[in-house]
Amino acid sequence: MHASPKISVLLPVYKVEPYIEECLDSLLSQTSTDFEIIAVDDSSPDRSGEMTSRILEKQSRIQWKFIKNLENKGLAETRKIAALAARGEYVLCVDSDDHVHHDLIRRVIDEVETSKADAVVFAAENIAPDGKINYRVEAGDATITGVQAVERILDLSLQAYCFNKLVRRSIFLAVEHPTGLIYEDICVSVQTLGKSNTVRLIPDTLYAYMYRESGISTRFNPKIVDLFAIIDRVEKSTASMPIPNYRRLLFRLKYIYAYRTIAFQAAIKAPTYRLAKPILLSVSERLRFAHLLGMCSDHRPKLSIVMAMLKIHPWIFYCFVRRFGGR
Template structure:
């Protein structure tokens, strides 16, 4: 049997309420030229058993289920899945999300037509109540990998792994920062930096399901991993021929990453006692020159609120909590 063109990488961990719906959306694809590489990452619930049962009940799509004895985290689990893959391309899917029935057909067609190393598609964000809350756009066109990295630095292109079809050889060569969250930013930047042709398509092919227990909605001290992720991103992008690189990377690091760490902590932490060490770490890394850079970049509101953080984290915490309740 010839190898399928696409390998879907499906890490599984604590998704027993969602994994069956995710697999149903994959197994009902209009194109069958793909395989599913599912990895049970030591999940303490029935997620792996449910996945095995659903996959075994069909013979339309080839599949493999790998089980990690210990929990290894998302980045390492994706690497394990990629090592088992046979496809020319890999497609990352989160096991509590859904995909459009024409996802495989569409991205494979675009990859073949343009000999693309990466195909990036649009998605929708689904709120816990089931309503579509936002569209995640990708644009439309053919650009180079360096141009795609520049769009990420400009905050014009999302750095998720799950909205990108990537040539497998490029994906496995990228650094997958094990043990860190927000690893998608690092992986996306490196895969794009090593790609020649990137096809952007406007088709909305993925539904990102926002869960009440999701990382962006609960307090997680690991949010400080973004500091390390930014260091890795800088290391892999500093030598790229990107116009106005220093200003763009400043915007990604301070206007996005530092802001994300501080705001997410202030909003999600139930008490200032829990938030204080993280907010203090941001304050210590945030210098006056960075605040002036935000002002010069015309981010006046961000300049004001981050200045409050620099003055004292408690002021920042109180202000953010008050306005977030409105």
């Protein structure tokens, strides 16, 4: 029996046949071997699971486990299944169509051993199919409390992805993992950081988040309205936290991020107004005049004007956003 590794990489596998080899190569070529890979085939209809199992079996340098879900469970539940099977003190979520820096494991181990942090947040890059960098997911450079990290998520200055956060496994298992909802990362990250005593932010770019034309974030998905439920859960889990200016910061996450995201994504990505209309109406019905004023007072007058169009009539908003691309 091998000694327990410091880190367990949680790797859900589903419909990633063209990408899984590159992802596993980036993990298996790490400069540190003090980790294990917990790969879970979420009943994938392609050869992703078979390829994963074969690649892991061919090497003995990195400890690994392979689990197959008999039925599709979805991302959140599959990550939890992987975490329950893990032995590491910390867990790291990796999406199986992305890849990581070869020094990722060593860098985050160095950080937790130095700072004794419950979580380490690092920078990432969103990469286009041609290899160009679309944008960076910044982390900063600081040692802060978990509540301060949550404050930064509400403030929109720290992004709530799971893939750029190393978290103590006991904390990861103690939080709710929303099943059947997209944007579940926001809920999970807020809870895990909120339960952390110390969070280390490092500026190192250690993760490549790949932009896929077929990806869930790049195509029209009516489930974008799940964001309403996710933000409600975030509000419930943060309401008792001692966050200065809490109502103002929650307003920022709820309306300036979530409501804007739902409305703009529906208008930009829905192939027809008929498909976008029910989603736009759902946002319009929740919007109040006070919210539009709040956007102005948060130094976002342009957003306030555009969202006022949505309140007047979704068709006006739809045409404007289609014409100007949400600029």
